[in-house]
Amino acid sequence: MADTATPIIEIKGVSKVFQLQDQTINALSDAHLSINKGEFICLIGASGCGKSTLLRIMAGFDQPSSGEALMWGKPIAGPDPSRGMVFQDYALFPWLSVRDNIGFGPASRGLGGAEVKQIVDKFIDLVGLAKFANAYPHQLSGGMKQRVAIARVLANDAELVLMDEPFGALDAMTRERLQDELLEIWERTKLTVVFVTHAVEEAILLANRVVVMTPGPGRIESDNALDLPRPRDVASPEFNAIRRVLSTKLHSHHGKKAA
Amino acid sequence: MAIVETASPAAAPAAVAPRSGANSTWKRFKPTVLALIVPLLLLAFWQVATTQQWTRLIPTPYQVAEYMVDFAAGGIYDDAYSATLTTHLLASMSRVYGGFALAALFALPIGVLIGRVPTARMLLDPFLQVMRPIPVTAWLPLSMILFGLGAKSAFALVCLGAFYPILLNTIFGVRSVDPKLFEAASMLGCRGNAQFYKVVLPAAAPSIFTGLRLGLGLAWFVIVVGEMTGVPQGLGAVIMDGRTLSRTELVICGMIVIGLAGYISDRVVVTIGNYLLRWSPNHHG
Numbered sequence: 064m065a066d067t068a069t070p071i072i073e074i075k076g077v078s079k080v081f082q083l084q085d086q087t088i089n090a091l092s093d094a095h096l097s098i099n100k101g102e103f104i105c106l107i108g109a110s111g112c113g114k115s116t117l118l119r120i121m122a123g124f125d126q127p128s129s130g131e132a133l134m135w136g137k138p139i140a141g142p143d144p145s146r147g148m149v150f151q152d153y154a155l156f157p158w159l160s161v162r163d164n165i166g167f168g169p170a171s172r173g174l175g176g177a178e179v180k181q182i183v184d185k186f187i188d189l190v191g192l193a194k195f196a197n198a199y200p201h202q203l204s205g206g207m208k209q210r211v212a213i214a215r216v217l218a219n220d221a222e223l224v225l226m227d228e229p230f231g232a233l234d235a236m237t238r239e240r241l242q243d244e245l246l247e248i249w250e251r252t253k254l255t256v257v258f259v260t261h262a263v264e265e266a267i268l269l270a271n272r273v274v275v276m277t278p279g280p281g282r283i284e285s286d287n288a289l290d291l292p293r294p295r296d297v298a299s300p301e302f303n304a305i306r307r308v309l310s311t312k313l314h315s316h317h318g319k320k321a322a
Numbered sequence: 323m324a325i326v327e328t329a330s331p332a333a334a335p336a337a338v339a340p341r342s343g344a345n346s347t348w349k350r351f352k353p354t355v356l357a358l359i360v361p362l363l364l365l366a367f368w369q370v371a372t373t374q375q376w377t378r379l380i381p382t383p384y385q386v387a388e389y390m391v392d393f394a395a396g397g398i399y400d401d402a403y404s405a406t407l408t409t410h411l412l413a414s415m416s417r418v419y420g421g422f423a424l425a426a427l428f429a430l431p432i433g434v435l436i437g438r439v440p441t442a443r444m445l446l447d448p449f450l451q452v453m454r455p456i457p458v459t460a461w462l463p464l465s466m467i468l469f470g471l472g473a474k475s476a477f478a479l480v481c482l483g484a485f486y487p488i489l490l491n492t493i494f495g496v497r498s499v500d501p502k503l504f505e506a507a508s509m510l511g512c513r514g515n516a517q518f519y520k521v522v523l524p525a526a527a528p529s530i531f532t533g534l535r536l537g538l539g540l541a542w543f544v545i546v547v548g549e550m551t552g553v554p555q556g557l558g559a560v561i562m563d564g565r566t567l568s569r570t571e572l573v574i575c576g577m578i579v580i581g582l583a584g585y586i587s588d589r590v591v592v593t594i595g596n597y598l599l600r601w602s603p604n605h606h607g
Contacts, residue, residue, distance in 0.1 A: 142505065147510075155506075156506070157525075157601055158524040158527065158601045158602070160601075171520070
């Protein structure tokens with residue numbers, strides 16, 4: 064299915080430097096990454112490894128200090144509905160109901176009321192929130208809020224879904240449910256997903272490819288293709304073997320710098 | 323190796339006994355009863371103080387109550403103030419709501435400008451910060467020179483009183499929008515000026531509402547000063563007349579009416595606000 068000729072996202076030698084008073088922080092240093100349509104990529108690493116910075120550059124929220132970030136071969140100039148972001152703290156519009164949050168993108172594109180309603184109905188069903196269509200975000204649990212955030216991005220026809228530790232604030236049971244639901248949606252819609260996490264297990268459970276990043280300066284340590292069959296069993300020996308390998312890579316920078 | 327599932331102990335006996343009728347009645351009326359304790363104590367103290375003649379200048383609660391009836395409906399004293407309560411109340415209300423509306427008309431756009439446009443902030447903020455501590459009473463003489471004796475001056479002073487709380491809360495509201503919401507809006511295709519209407523204004527609505535509520539409260543608060551400008555009608559005018567005529571019962575009646583009118587006005591605003599801001603977890607009070 065995936066068109067392997069042109070990658071959907073290409074990151075070519077991207078660095079990001081932040082100036083904090085007198086300090087210069089190398090958040091990301093010379094990153095190279097190419098993502099094909101339909102892939103599920105996890106960016107994993109300790110805090111300060113630049114994984115969120117890389118994600119924000121892909122979203123268009125930040126511009127690289129040097130290097131190029133391309134989507135379908137064209138530079139990413141700013142945020143765009145084709146690249147939807149799911150934030151860890153949801154960033155739902157608190158004054159809009161579930162229905163209106165999901166319809167925000169379609170309405171911003173200038174679609175008519177009937178069309179927006181049709182789209183909203185479809186995605187509200189997809190994430191199983193039909194009963195809560197008229198609730199406001201503060202009335203929802205964390206898991207439900209994140210479902211709304213996912214539906215909001217999908218309703219806007221995003222080709223690429225960028226997720227910044229989306230399940231980090233949820234309890235373990237809710238997290239597992241949402242992981243399953245996300246995989247199901249991904250398999251059904253053939254989306255491309257870039258998912259940032261610091262949990263090795265989550266990355267192995269979800270991804271086709273796990274990109275391990277290390278801090279100080281933030282850089283890509285390795286790019287690991289996973290060919291474990293799905294559904295994946297976290298307790299299987301194969302799963303644990305991969306976990307051991309990735310954990311070693313994650314901590315590889317400790318030799319250089321005491322942690 | 324297996325996990326043995328043990329049967330859960332028998333469900334604990336129902337711990338919560340059905341609530342007794344007396345208990346739930348008390349719960350329902352508790353707020354009202356508690357709210358009445360302090361006013362009733364004060365009333366009792368007033369009664370004792372006046373009947374014991376600790377002061378001869380303040381009438382008894384009964385005299386004031388009797389006068390209040392005459393003030394509202396007439397038929398007891400039939401003097402110049404009998405049955406004039408409605409006239410004075412309406413006169414004051416027109417100044418309170420008119421001055422408040424005028425204040426909102428200026429404060430909202432200026433607040434949005436100062437909050438969102440750095441140049442406007444540098445231009446206006448220092449000036450307004452210096453003007454703000456000047457009390458409305460201090461403006462009274464100047465206001466009478468600028469707007470003349472009478473209603474226009476009263477209007478201007480009430481407007482001035484309501485202006486700053488609306489302004490400051492509007493500035494605060496439009497400045498403290500969660501930056502994530504701008505990112506969320508722009509990745510969903512809402513950019514530039516559209517973000518002002520679809521993100522900034524709704525996000526600032528709770529603060530703006532708080533400003534409007536405080537502004538209306540202050541409009542009632544300064545109405546007496548506003549009506550020191552020589553207007554013939556209004557609750558403030560009644561209080562000033564009562565003072566000159568040494569009719570303390572008139573003064574107290576005016577005070578009670580202002581208190582009640584301000585309170586009812588605030589409850590109405592809060593009820594409207596709670597409905598409009600029902601999405602906000604912080605607006606259910």
